[in-house]
Amino acid sequence: MSTPVGSRPALSWVVNISVLLLVALWTLPTFGILVSSLRDKDQLAVSGWWTALTASERNVVARAAPPENATLEDGRYVLTGNVFEDGSGKAVGFGISSRAPSAFAVGESAELRDGGMLTVEASGDYTITYAEQPEPGRGQRIFVSSVEPPRFTTENYKNVLFSEGLGKSFINTMTVTIPATVIPILIAAYAAYALAWMEFPGRALLLAAIVGLLVVPLQMSLIPLLRFYNTIGIGKSFIGIWLAHTGFGLPLAIYLLRNYMAGLPREIIESARVDGASDFEIFRKIILPLSFPALASFAIFQFLWVWNDLLVATVFLGNNEEQLVLTGRLRELLGSRGGNWEILTASAFVAIVVPILVFFALQRYLVRGLLAGSVKGG
Amino acid sequence: MAISSTEAAPRSRPPGLGRFLFNMAIALGIMIAGIVFAVLCAVAVFTALNTVLPDIKLVQAVLVMVLGVAACFGYFWGSNRLLDLIYPPRGSRVADNINAANGIRPWLFLGPAIVILGIYLVYPVINSIFLSFHGPSGETWVGGANYAWLAKDAAFRESMRNNILWLIVVPAAATFFGLIAAALTDRIGWGNVAKSLIFMPMAISFVGASVIWKFIYDYRAEGSEQIGILNAVVTFFGGEPQAWITIPFWNNFFLMVILIWIQTGFAMVILSAALRGIPEETIEAAIIDGASPFQIFYKIKVPQIWGTIAVVWTTITILVLKVFDxxxxxxxxxxxxxxxxxxxxxxxxRGLDFGRASTIALVIMAMVTPIMIWNIREARKDMK
Known part of the structure; x- marks a missing residue:
């Protein structure tokens, strides 16, 4: 909006910078785990994600080839090799004991206990020279402190998807979400139509009840339903959780759809009635197509809610390897892999990427739904 | 309005309540027939197809979705047809029949929803009250023992204290930041992009957000490089790194930050719409009178959107009462x-005591009830 106030240059700067700050605060946390999940796990463990683009210092312990491999060159026995296994990195110092890992600068010579002379170059190439044929034995340990270029990898994602069981959980979450999003819609749509456009005794009471049920805490339902499910034998099954999400989503669905349908122009419906259309036909041919925006709003709500739910899934689906959903897996990893940030960040990103994509693609409907039904508490 | 259908009933049928009960009985009969038939068909098709299709969960899920929708549609269509068969809208008694059918049809439309709501939300409330007077497995009557235990339990008192802290801080902070964000983003060119980004945490699950923030609060012993950004900032300014989430009392606030982070976007979206709905004239009048931007905001705009602020506040309050993940x-x-x-x-x-757990659930319910009543009253005002 361009009010006269907004055009004052000084104030406009302040506003722009404040918004920039707010946006930074609200996006950086997510950005942090995205960056971290793509970093090499050794670098992730020792430096903050905000340093991901700068070179990091790392201590490498390498073992030289065993002395008996030394070859005779110019009357001396020489061993050569590179301390970096993957060939990258830039050595800045080296040492021969763990107490002084960078006692020598690169290019200097260190005298070894068995009489050899060790030199490490910046590239990581080392040379050990012996005056005489060395005794066979284990290779010399070389400590090198190196500056490494930033390394990015998709290894973490491969790891979590295929060996930490996240792939399986992803499928479980999809399995729960798809029917649980779609099935409530039709049931709610018919009920909403009855509440908006049909007249019958008790309608006002039912509407009040729906608004009341919007805020009933899920915690109330867990124990009675768990007992009920166990009695009829659908505890810990997908059918149970589909029905549960349908039940918990219905009040919001009915409320949103009824508000939207009640706002449709009366003339359309009445002229259809005059033309002899039954309620059933009016609903199917006129109301349902016209209500698409409201249906979409609810579908997004329900999708986000089911995908992100932990409580209902933990109670009704069980915690075993076969049934764990993404949120449940993430919670389990937080407990068992608390310090392995390469696993946690990659898992978290896998768990949140689908809802975020849906969010950005369909934000318009989400906002519309929020504005229409801002009574529901989640 | 609600009794108009009864008034329209033909005189030959029992009037008033009798008529209503008669309608309900027929509706119930058709409904049960319809639901049973639709569910049986869906289950039969599911079982038949399941023996042919490969045993992949995702395929089953899609199948269930299609069958579920088909069953719902089948129910509504079938029950409607059945009603038309009982009261055909033609022949000599056409007016009577249409009236009778119109008295029943709403209940057929509402039927499945009422059944599901009854099982999933109404019955549990009653059953929880029953369970709260019973022992761990819900079979032995213990009277008020669970309530007596609750009153003396230290952990319960701690939870209550923390919940009240959450109730005070989170709705206030989220609404405040949401209001600021709404007011500021409405004034700039890239406001919509900014809004999208601030709104984004809404799409992230609470567990996902917990991982994100646990990473921010990550703690390494003093001297080693901090990889959590909060401790990195603290040590950069010469402070000592802290294990934030283990500091009693203050850790509550570090957890609240997560919910505030998620809910600010929600508050912003609703309040931004409300701010745009303010009539231009009031603002123009204030500008002519020489009000400063801050005066306009606090004295002209905010008072006009109190109603919306209250809605945002109560919505977040309900969410906070249920905070769990x-x-x-x-x-x-x-x-x-x-x-x-x-x-x-x-x-x-872990305690495996359904009696005590139900009692705690009832406490949450009791805390939600005032808001529920307020919501119902507001909604009824709107609908009149």
Whole structure:
């Protein structure tokens, strides 16, 4: 909006910078785990994600080839090799004991206990020279402190998807979400139509009840339903959780759809009635197509809610390897892999990427739904 | 308005309540027939197809979705047809029949919803009250013992204290930041992009958000490089790194930040719409009178959107009363950060005492009830 106030240059700067700050605060946390999940796990463990683009210092312990491999060159026995296994990195110092890992600068010579002379170059190439044929034995340990270029990898994602069981959980979450999003819609749509456009005794009471049920805490339902499910034998099954999400989503669905349908122009419906259309036909041919925006709003709500739910899934689906959903897996990893940030960040990103994509693609409907039904508490 | 259909009933049928009950009986009969038939068909098709299709969960899910929709549609279509068969809208008694059918049809449309709501939300409330007077397995009557235990329980008192802290801080902070964000983003060119980005955490699950923030609060012993950004900032300014989420009392606030982070976008979206709905004239008048931008905001704009602020506030309040995932994932109630919903979960799954857990659930319900009543009253005002 361009009010006269907004055009004052000084104030406009302040506003722009404040918004920039707010946006930074609200996006950086997510950005942090995205960056971290793509970093090499050794670098992730020792430096903050905000340093991901700068070179990091790392201590490498390498073992030289065993002395008996030394070859005779110019009357001396020489061993050569590179301390970096993957060939990258830039050595800045080296040492021969763990107490002084960078006692020598690169290019200097260190005298070894068995009489050899060790030199490490910046590239990581080392040379050990012996005056005489060395005794066979284990290779010399070389400590090198190196500056490494930033390394990015998709290894973490491969790891979590295929060996930490996240792939399986992803499928479980999809399995729960798809029917649980779609099935409530039709049931709610018919009920909403009855509440908006049909007249019958008790309608006002039912509407009040729906608004009341919007805020009933899920915690109330867990124990009675768990007992009920166990009695009829659908505890810990997908059918149970589909029905549960349908039940918990219905009040919001009915409320949103009824508000939207009640706002449709009366003339359309009445002229259809005059033309002899039954309620059933009016609903199917006129109301349902016209209500698409409201249906979409609810579908997004329900999708986000089911995908992100932990409580209902933990109670009704069980915690075993076969049934764990993404949120449940993430919670389990937080407990068992608390310090392995390469696993946690990659898992978290896998768990949140689908809802975020849906969010950005369909934000318009989400906002519309929020504005229409801002009574529901989640 | 509600009794108009009864008034329209033909005189030959029993009037008033009798008529209503008669309608309900027929509706119930058709409904049960319809539901049973639709469900049986869906289950039969599912079982038949399931023996042919490969045993892949996702395929089953899609199948269930299609069959579920088909069953719903089949029910509504079938029950409607059945009603037309009983009261055909033609022949000599056409007017009577249409009236009778119109009295029944709403209940057929509402039927499945009422059944599901009854099972999933109404019955549990009643059953929870029943369970709260019973022992761990819900079979032995213990009178008020669960309530007496609750009154003396230290962990419950801690949860109550924390819940009240959450109730004070989170709705206030989220609404405040949401209001600021709404006011500021409405004034700039890239406001919509900014809004999208601030709104984005809404799409992230509480557990996902907990991982994100646990990474921010990550703690390494003093001297080693901090990889959590909060401790990195603290040490950069010469402070000592802290294990934030283990500091009793203050850790509550570190957990609240997560929910505030998620909910600010919600508050912003609603309040931004309300701010745009303010009539231009009031603002123009204030500008002519020489009001400063801050005066316009606090004295002209905010008072006009109090109603919306109240809605945002209560919505977040309800969410806060049920906060569970964040505490479970971050601390599981340790270090003095327990809340009611997590405490209830604890007694349900680890304590295995359904009586006590139900009692705690009822406390949450009792705290929600005033808001529920307020919502119903507001909604009825709107609908009149």
């Amino acid at each position: 964040i505490v479970l994932a971050m601390t599981n109630g340790q270090w003095g950060s327990q809340v009611l919903a997590n405490y209830m979960f604890d007694w349900m799954f």
